[in-house]
Amino acid sequence: MSLRGAAYIVGxxxxxxxxxxxxxxxxxxxxxxxxxLADAGLTKDDVDGYFCAGDAPGxxxxxxxxxxxxxxxxxxxxxxxxxxxxxxxxxxxxEAIAAGRCNVALITLSGRxxxxxxxxxxxxxxxxxxxxxxxxxxxxxxATANLYGMCAMRHMxxxxxxxxxxxxxxxxxxxxxxxxxxxxxxxxxxVEDVVNSPMVSSPLHRxxxxxxxxxxxxxxxxxxxxxxxxxxxxxxxxxxGESPKHQMGGEVDLTYTAARWSxxxxxxxxxxxxxxxxxxxxxxxxxxxxLMQLEDLGFCKKGEGGKFVADGNLIxxxxxLPFNTDGxxxxxxHPANRGGITKIIEAVRQLRGEAHxxxxxxxxxxxxxxxxxxxxxxxHCGSTVILERE
Amino acid sequence: MAYVAxxxxxxxxxxxxxxxxxxxxxxxxxxxxxxxxxxxKKAHWYPRALCPFCFGDCDWEQASGKAxxxxxxxxxxxxPPYAIxxxxxxxxxxxxxxxxxxxxxxxxxxxxxxxxxxxxxxxGPSLPxxxxx
Ligand SMILES: [Zn+2]
Numbered sequence: 072m073s074l075r076g077a078a079y080i081v082g083x084x085x086x087x088x089x090x091x092x093x094x095x096x097x098x099x100x101x102x103x104x105x106x107x108l109a110d111a112g113l114t115k116d117d118v119d120g121y122f123c124a125g126d127a128p129g130x131x132x133x134x135x136x137x138x139x140x141x142x143x144x145x146x147x148x149x150x151x152x153x154x155x156x157x158x159x160x161x162x163x164x165x166e167a168i169a170a171g172r173c174n175v176a177l178i179t180l181s182g183r184x185x186x187x188x189x190x191x192x193x194x195x196x197x198x199x200x201x202x203x204x205x206x207x208x209x210x211x212x213x214a215t216a217n218l219y220g221m222c223a224m225r226h227m228x229x230x231x232x233x234x235x236x237x238x239x240x241x242x243x244x245x246x247x248x249x250x251x252x253x254x255x256x257x258x259x260x261x262v263e264d265v266v267n268s269p270m271v272s273s274p275l276h277r278x279x280x281x282x283x284x285x286x287x288x289x290x291x292x293x294x295x296x297x298x299x300x301x302x303x304x305x306x307x308x309x310x311x312g313e314s315p316k317h318q319m320g321g322e323v324d325l326t327y328t329a330a331r332w333s334x335x336x337x338x339x340x341x342x343x344x345x346x347x348x349x350x351x352x353x354x355x356x357x358x359x360x361x362l363m364q365l366e367d368l369g370f371c372k373k374g375e376g377g378k379f380v381a382d383g384n385l386i387x388x389x390x391x392l393p394f395n396t397d398g399x400x401x402x403x404x405h406p407a408n409r410g411g412i413t414k415i416i417e418a419v420r421q422l423r424g425e426a427h428x429x430x431x432x433x434x435x436x437x438x439x440x441x442x443x444x445x446x447x448x449x450x451h452c453g454s455t456v457i458l459e460r461e
Numbered sequence: 462m463a464y465v466a467x468x469x470x471x472x473x474x475x476x477x478x479x480x481x482x483x484x485x486x487x488x489x490x491x492x493x494x495x496x497x498x499x500x501x502k503k504a505h506w507y508p509r510a511l512c513p514f515c516f517g518d519c520d521w522e523q524a525s526g527k528a529x530x531x532x533x534x535x536x537x538x539x540x541p542p543y544a545i546x547x548x549x550x551x552x553x554x555x556x557x558x559x560x561x562x563x564x565x566x567x568x569x570x571x572x573x574x575x576x577x578x579x580x581x582x583x584x585g586p587s588l589p590x591x592x593x594x
Contacts (some may be wrong), residue, residue: 105479115566184538193538195470195535197470197472198472200472200473200474200477201473201477201478203478203507204507205472205473206471206472206473206477206478206481207506207507207508207557208469208507208557209470209472210469210470210471210534210557210581210588211545211557211558212467212539212543212545212559213545213557214536214539216534216535216536216538216546217534217535217536217545220534220535220536221532221533221534221545221546221547222532223534224532224533224534224570225531225532228532228570250583269537270535270537271536271537271538272534272535272536272537272538273533273534273535273537274534275534283557318506318555319513320503320505320506320512320513320514320554321504321505321506321507321513321553321555321556322555323531323547323549323555325531325532377492385493391574
């Protein structure tokens with residue numbers, strides 16, 4: 072049985088904060104939950120399924136959060152695959168709703184790496200030494216930026232991709248961010264600005280990297296009967312896919328991402344193709360992340376991502392594929408170092424016609440929100456969500 | 462630019478994972494030990510007891526230490542900067558490493574490199590690094 076249309080996103084709310092030194096992480100989660108439920112026209116008593124990931128504070132996944140928010144749930148799920156967890160949660164919530172395990176699913180993300188002074192991309196973070204890879208990786212300094220830098224270096228080597236082509240992705244994000252009053256970086260930048268910004272980890276420059284921000288977001292999903300009773304535009308989940316990719320026992324290939332595997336089941340369930348998409352939210356931890364995912368999702372051929380993103384092709388009102396019209400992780404925010412949920416929230420805004428008028432895509436009826444969690448250079452999960460305005 | 466070595470951190474001890482202790486014993490003696498499957502005959506990385514291709518049992522063997530650069534990235538924000546990368550061993554698998562004792566500006570994908578062992582900080586175990594051949 073296809074799950075196509077088994078759930079609707081009826082609530083979507085993004086926290087406006089980008090720096091929250093006076094809030095707790097649990098408090099940010101609850102504020103996001105309150106915002107998304109109000110957006111849907113539902114209350115906390117309606118929630119009977121809760122979904123969170125590793126950003127939720129507490130040793131036992133969702134238990135601390137359902138206790139803190141005093142939710143009475145029939146179903147919880149805390150699958151943690153980094154920044155892609157929230158696309159995965161949309162798929163899992165749809166499955167749970169279709170199976171009758173819950174009627175109203177709440178997904179939350181929040182964090183405050185900015186207030187906590189994390190050097191997210193440049194300082195390697197040690198983990199549990201018993202993780203099987205840890206002693207074979209941590210000594211070599213795998214920070215986030217150099218794990219993506221290695222992918223960009225190989226992509227340039229195999230396909231002739233250039234720093235200028237990557238820069239166009241940031242340029243497009245900055246064109247959108249100028250209209251987002253909450254965005255951290257609102258200045259429009261040029262290709263020259265990007266390639267002349269200081270090198271962080273070759274070949275990625277400072278402006279190839281996303282921001283570090285506090286904040287969060289939440290989503291509310293429900294079954295079709297309840298969605299139809301609510302006074303909100305109907306955003307139907309029509310395709311989902313998830314897949315991890317890793318080092319494959321040493322058969323390392325950094326030229327593609329897990330989107331190559333998470334995309335096809337999502338396209339098949341949705342019954343549409345990339346050229347049908349009017350708006351794309353694409354995970355943008357770095358410019359190279361966007362370029363590789365666009366190729367792997369089928370928006371262009373493998374190796375032609377550089378040509379595809381150049382010359383403003385991702386700018387709303389200018390190019391063929393408007394992307395990340397809130398400014399994305401590259402300019403607006405990257406709460407908890409996890410950009411998955413904000414990708415879905417902006418896709419919902421576009422489908423409802425509630426994006427900023429300067430970046431709203433006309434007649435936006437089909438959108439994709441793709442997430443990547445973990446690191447492209449070692450292990451990551453790709454997760455794809457395709458949405459339709461009904 | 463003159464090469465400046467960085468301190469190499471290590472987490473846990475060589476006893477943390479009994480499965481990989483022979484790797485660290487080899488490294489202490491200047492040998493790059495890898496595992497090869499007795500069933501499908503493929504070598505893999507990082508070392509596991511059960512083959513990641515077929516779950517067959519694996520033996521230890523000493524690798525040649527010869528490899529080619531698959532990719533790299535120089536972390537210029539670090540002090541001192543360092544070069545992370547994957548090298549593809551002559552035996553097959555690709556290995557995450559750092560490039561040492563070299564001019565980072567001259568690193569090239571496809572370049573021949575050879576193994577060199579460096580002790581990690583705080584009297585930690587030695588680990589394999591790579592340098593131009
Ligand atoms: Zn085998």
